[in-house]
Amino acid sequence: MVDLLDKNKALMERMQRVAQAGSRVGPVNEKLLSPTRAMIDGRDTILAGTNNYMGVTFEASCIEAGQRALAEHGTGTTGSRIANGSYAIHEELERELAGFLGMKHCIVFSTGYQANLGMMAGLAGPKDTIFLDADSHSSIYDGCTLSGAQLVRFRHNDAADLDKRLTRMGDTGGGHLVVLEGIYSMLGDRAPLADFVEVKKKHGFQLLVDEAHSFGVLGPNGCGLADEAGLMHEADFVVGTFSKSIGAIGGFGASNHPLFETVRYSSKPYMFTASPSPASVATATAAVKLLAREPERRDRLQANSARLFHGLRGLGLELGCDEVSPVIAVKCADEPSTLVMWNELLAAGVYVNIALPPGTPGKLCLLRCSVSAAHTEAEIDRIIELFATVVAGKQLTAASAAGA
Amino acid sequence: MTDDEQEIFDKLSELLQPFNEKQVELKPQTEIAVDLAxxxxxxxxxxxxxxxxxxxxxxxxxxxxxxxMKDLISVVQARKKT
Known part of the structure; x- marks a missing residue:
């Protein structure tokens, strides 16, 4: 009989190559010092790859709300939302989010990944077709697969390509769902929403925008890309996560659709898992209130993002996209050199994400930074300084070596 | 292979070249993901x-x-007809 894990031998070899290059892919935070600093390998390290966009993880109001919920409601709910796991605090969070988004209905899921699984599978079925952007997050792909719908992938951020595919498909007798992301997690680029809305007007599909990296971040009200573009009314469904700007764990789907509440009963990732823990729900509610109360956090994030973006570009580094975004990815030549530079950055005191194929579009090797409103200007400048020493030097050497 | 299959095979081979970094020789029975890694x-x-x-x-x-490759030829043939 074949050993099930035999097929993972190549993966093991890759893990060993990474280890030989000097570190674990997921270094261990020995102690968190603040939203932007941790002790890693005994060193005080700047965190520049945490998606902690709003820097709320150590906010007194959030911690206090979490501690109170832990004391009042216990450590876990031990059940699904459709059984014993619905508490008043879950409904309060859903009302708070719906209010923040200006939408009628909101459903909370236990993780961000499950929010996408649950929304795709709850909305679409085998007779429907989902059109998804080629650079969609893995949770979208997995949710689409779980739904059993026919899946058509269109070229990244290419509304004309979507138009072509919709035209070619014609009427299938089922519903058509188009899935976009507000900010794409790897390169930091936004969906050109107005272009897609034009295609929507022509073909009449239903639109879902995953605002995982843009909720709390973009728009005059912090609701995400649709808010920034002034097109909230065109997003039939919005998905978001609590593990980024909200600083907790969980996710949500929201909509004005009159039948939206039924998704609670058509979505297995909602039904067949325990509801989020009281502490997580309470910290999320406190964070949503905080984001509404302190819109200046978005201004700080924008200023910090611009500082890092222009700083890194000033070093001659090639970045993931041309617009300022809290996700700033530096393109590198190949996997071995990316590993070396990532390790050197970590040893020098900054943690960024290393992103390698197939987790990246176009086989790119990336050193990916995510910016926080909680970063100080000095921290941003230190990140730029370390990229200057560790990365810019290497890239130039590689370029001159290639030219020689 | 029929002429039609050969024609599709040739076109698929051409389109696959940019992804075939190891320059694996393509045959109808080539497993695209596995053999080309x-x-x-x-x-x-x-x-x-x-x-x-x-x-x-x-x-x-x-x-x-x-x-x-043969599987994909069949998919292309089937979807050309519809």
Whole structure:
């Protein structure tokens, strides 16, 4: 009989190559010092790859709300939302989010990944077709697969390509769902929403925008890309996560659709898992209130993002996209050199994400930074300084070596 | 292979070249992902080129049962007719 894990031998070899290059892919935070600093390998390290966009993880109001919920409601709910796991605090969070988004209905899921699984599978079925952007997050792909719908992938951020595919498909007798992301997690680029809305007007599909990296971040009200573009009314469904700007764990789907509440009963990732823990729900509610109360956090994030973006570009580094975004990815030549530079950055005191194929579009090797409103200007400048020493030097050497 | 199959095979081979970094010799029984050692995203990117060339949609669901060049030839043939 074949050993099930035999097929993972190549993966093991890759893990060993990474280890030989000097570190674990997921270094261990020995102690968190603040939203932007941790002790890693005994060193005080700047965190520049945490998606902690709003820097709320150590906010007194959030911690206090979490501690109170832990004391009042216990450590876990031990059940699904459709059984014993619905508490008043879950409904309060859903009302708070719906209010923040200006939408009628909101459903909370236990993780961000499950929010996408649950929304795709709850909305679409085998007779429907989902059109998804080629650079969609893995949770979208997995949710689409779980739904059993026919899946058509269109070229990244290419509304004309979507138009072509919709035209070619014609009427299938089922519903058509188009899935976009507000900010794409790897390169930091936004969906050109107005272009897609034009295609929507022509073909009449239903639109879902995953605002995982843009909720709390973009728009005059912090609701995400649709808010920034002034097109909230065109997003039939919005998905978001609590593990980024909200600083907790969980996710949500929201909509004005009159039948939206039924998704609670058509979505297995909602039904067949325990509801989020009281502490997580309470910290999320406190964070949503905080984001509404302190819109200046978005201004700080924008200023910090611009500082890092222009700083890194000033070093001659090639970045993931041309617009300022809290996700700033530096393109590198190949996997071995990316590993070396990532390790050197970590040893020098900054943690960024290393992103390698197939987790990246176009086989790119990336050193990916995510910016926080909680970063100080000095921290941003230190990140730029370390990229200057560790990365810019290497890239130039590689370029001159290639030219020689 | 019939003439039609040969023609599709030749076109698929051409479209696959940019993804065939190891220059594996392509045959009808070549398993695209396994033999060329290319990842799932590259397979989907390749299929997108095939869709564009033949002006057809090949839904991702179809790919789970499509492994070899011959499988893909059959998919293209079937979807050309519809």
């Amino acid at each position: 290319i990842d799932s995203v590259s397979v989907m990117d390749f299929v997108m080129e095939v869709e564009d060339h033949f002006d057809m949609d090949i839904p991702l669901n179809v790919l789970s049962d499509t492994h070899t």
